[in-house]
Amino acid sequence: MLRRRIFQFFMIYALGIALLFALKYALGLSDYVVPGPAEIGRTASVYAGPYLLAVLNTLAVAILGHLLSIGLATAVAILGRLTAWVGSFIRTAAYNIQAYPIVAVAPIIFILLGDGLGSRLLIAAMICYFPLLLSFIGIFSEPVAEIEHFYESTQRMTWRLQVKIRAFENIHKISTVVVGSATMAMVGTIVAEFIAATAGIGYSIRIALYQSDLAKILVALFLIGVGTSLYLVSLEGLGAALQARFKRS
Amino acid sequence: MLRRRIFQFFMIYALGIALLFALKYALGLSDYVVPGPAEIGRTASVYAGPYLLAVLNTLAVAILGHLLSIGLATAVAILGRLTAWVGSFIRTAAYNIQAYPIVAVAPIIFILLGDGLGSRLLIAAMICYFPLLLSFIGIFSEPVAEIEHFYESTQRMTWRLQVKIRAFENIHKISTVVVGSATMAMVGTIVAEFIAATAGIGYSIRIALYQSDLAKILVALFLIGVGTSLYLVSLEGLGAALQARFKRS
């Protein structure tokens, strides 16, 4: 699994680079538009180390943000199931806030939260939780009649039970979305770092852009890809294990 | 429906503004940090017109991008169902590319597509399609045994049929995600405009940010909210109509 994913990622990355080089030599773009292999190698040898640390830093925050956003999505989705008005109000709120580009909201966030991990986490979570929310709303708002009938007709149904039933019936879909949203957590964190300009690989990317250094960016993207793949694999492992535990006996 | 959504949005917006004002008067902040009602009113009277046009412009692109991303997600999800290796390769690709912050990839996109509508659309679609993809992969990769058994055992199953069956069984979830992802399309377009374009509300927001003019941003956010709500409502209407068509007879 891990081997495969990493290998596949390498292939994809190589493909991308190849495409860039093809373009470079086809259009005869000079080194400052698309850096040559030599320069990329040089950059890698210098920055691989520090960037790796930055990526790990980012990954740590991303994992936190991911957990946060899972919690957030679950909460909102459950509230969104509430009686007509309140529920739709909460959904409207979630949707509308989502429609605001983080870049526009960021200054306000900084005013309210100041800088530091707080706003970084919040921004990451805000970017990552929405895909989760959408699936969760869809899943939690769709009854599973053959199972729920008993609890309904014996007045045993509580919202927790209902959520549990629907979540369990859709465990496969849920784990797909949760695993997949890990990448959103990653990108969310990077963007947060990018605009909050604190630390992590997002910060390095910002500087690389400022220095118009595509080589650095390519190195960063490579490490981000590796980091993400690792996280994805471990999550998939976790998900598989959990599902197995339930399929057993 | 429409009335309710718009009303709810107004409430949410009012809430946000109230919060800011509370902050303003509590800390005695100048109009520069948090603009006062007068200031906002003045800005609105001047910029409401042009910003409205900008929002409509953005909305148009967003709708295009939304369609694009729905197609993209469907395609990738269907390909992702392919035999073990290819499928997982495509998923890996989709996931890893997703993990790249658009800001970091943007330069490459511009090199490839130049600026203009092309990259604007692509960026919007890339930001919006992933939530769809996640749900679609989850849905399309989960068999519906009681329905598929017949087609499997009579060698009638084609990938189109399979997708159709699974999509139809999950029509509720799908329409939830599709409708919800409209907001992603909106934010995606705005971000795209923010980093790329010279038109649309995202572009206006960028300028307002440079001028650190919160009043303008608040006006923009208001119009974005209205635009998004309208789009959401029409989509929900559409979805309901479609579902009704199938529930009939």
Add this chain to the structure above:
Amino acid sequence: MKLEVRQLVFRFPNASGNLFSDLSFQLPAEGFHALFGPSGVGKTTLARMLTGEIRGFSGEISLNGNRRVLYTYNLERLPGWSSVRRHLDETAPPARRLQAQELITEFGIDGCVDSRFSRLSMGQQNRANLVRYLLQEFDVLIMDESLANVDEFTREKIILKIKALFPERCFLYISHNVAEVARLCGRILVLRAASKAPQVVCVQGADHAPESPAPQPERLERAMLEIVHAA
């Protein structure tokens, strides 16, 4: 305190004709009774009306204080996160844990209740689900083909057990097995097409009870004939 239905008239929206036109019957407050009739005649629909799940009919349904009408059908499932036994324990009132075990044994599912519901055979699923309901508080329990996938021998055992354990409750058993209902049920409500009048014919069954002598063959014969003719 009998259950009574008067002049029920109903048609499904977007259905061509009436499903029920002037349907009336009574049911005693106790005993094990049957709702019988050809497939598609409206048994499930009628049941869901008694529970109030389906509305929009004219005529009246008076439960006369039978407050708790439960409805169970053969397609129900138990959640998958724990074994059938645990679910039964969790949903049974503490006072009835013992009875739960008794039912499990008598219904012949002791061997499989420790695995998850999805692993059970259809008949095992039917029985596990039914046990669940029997452990609840109810005045009337409507069993919609709840034993459809169980073999006849076990089925009779189960029904006799139910009659023995809950003599004061009212059961309405939907089944397609003439011999079975004729032999084991008290009243047999034979539901017929809306064209026929009366739409419900009530046949007296042999109402065979445990520890009582087997009903005479001719009595059974008669009941069965009445049912078949009515249907």
Add this chain to the structure above:
Amino acid sequence: MKLEVRQLVFRFPNASGNLFSDLSFQLPAEGFHALFGPSGVGKTTLARMLTGEIRGFSGEISLNGNRRVLYTYNLERLPGWSSVRRHLDETAPPARRLQAQELITEFGIDGCVDSRFSRLSMGQQNRANLVRYLLQEFDVLIMDESLANVDEFTREKIILKIKALFPERCFLYISHNVAEVARLCGRILVLRAASKAPQVVCVQGADHAPESPAPQPERLERAMLEIVHAA
């Protein structure tokens, strides 16, 4: 070209004991036969082995050229995007459209096939699904309680129709109704607990066919007794 099973041994992973220990039987290449046995004894499992869906057993199953073994069960559903009739038309080979209509009428679902599957009553769903399979090419069709929710009268009509239309095919009918299988089936494979040997006893049924005189009561009696004793 008979269907033959020799010394089948199987246990489910994480199941305590063997489900099948040394199970053997034969089935003629033609005719309407039954697979009978108490709930939970392994009928469905055996069926899914014949179709190759369940593997990991020892012993051998030789279809002897019965290439196309189809398996249908009573919980199957038709997709919801168009009416039952359209689905039947789409899945029937053009040559058999007429037969499709004939089956629909004979099975008594003409009145409901124009609505979507989810609207049908359980018995109607059973029948609609079965029609689908009968219109396919197959050598052996295993019907796992495919008529469980249909009334006995209609059920007999359906089975007789099937026997009349497809005399050269082989059917394996899983049912819990002793009288029915004794009356209508040729061979009745009675499947028993793994503890008993042989695990399958083959009883000769009355194999009643359309337009043939009703089988004598005593013959039926005998068959039924044999079945009950075997089980």
Add this chain to the structure above:
Amino acid sequence: KEKLEDVGYRLKWLYNVSTVGDLYADAQGYFARNGLKVQVKPGGPERDALKELELGHAHFGVASADQVFRAVAKGAPIVVLAQLFQVNPLNWIYRPDRTPFTSPKDWKGKTIGVTFGGNDETIMRALMARYRIADVEVDLFSVRYDYTPFYEGRVAFWPLYLNAQAVIIGNKLAQAGERFDFVSPDRLGVKFVANSVVTTRQMVANHPDTVKRFLSALLQGWRDALDPRNEDQAVRVLAQMDRETPEAVVRRQLTVTRELMLPAAGVAFGEIDVDAWKQTAEIMAAQQLIPAGLPVESVLVTGLGPPP
């Protein structure tokens, strides 16, 4: 040992050469010696020192003149303590071989990059006004952090900071064997003030002593950081905070920074060029970015800094 006074200092941009003096003063203990414990916080695109001053997140900050005027115009209680850049580092890079430049007249018919809403737009419009170039005569291109359009030659003049990016971009072009040069608004007579040290009126009124001690330490730090004799030290200090920029580049950047910051002989470092501020205000007023007749002097607090 008496405890130091805590002070927050929000820079305008990320740690880079334009902040070397701020970091130097901190690293070399100048603040400490003046009894201050200063937290030097990096700025950034979404950061605004002025807002943080008002919110009390910081006591001092760095902002450019246009930011200051925008804030003051909206009633922000901001005052300027010192002016770091004597010459605005914002320039336009171009390739003389392709688009020779002698006077702004040469811009006619060319594509010029500006950040719409940014101060480079303001400066460009000021230049155009000064040299009577109508909007229609040039083609303004909206720039972002990605230089591709300039690299590909689609944009002839591209805005950048002479002491920061210019060195890096210059290297790239040089490596590619291309000649390049810069258009300096300052030399063309447009004096538009850049990074300056700011604080709130309350701060000056209530804690004049703190302000004095902070300012003298800060300016001392800047002077020494830019002193060629301390270059190695300055480079080391900066490298602590900004690992991303190679040393060689930093040294070049320092040289350029000196030229832009060190005042004429006899003028104290950090001296506020009042005329430049007035011109900045006029330029902005002319473009309706701020109301005309803003009381410029009242924003500038002179005479707090140490003597030359």
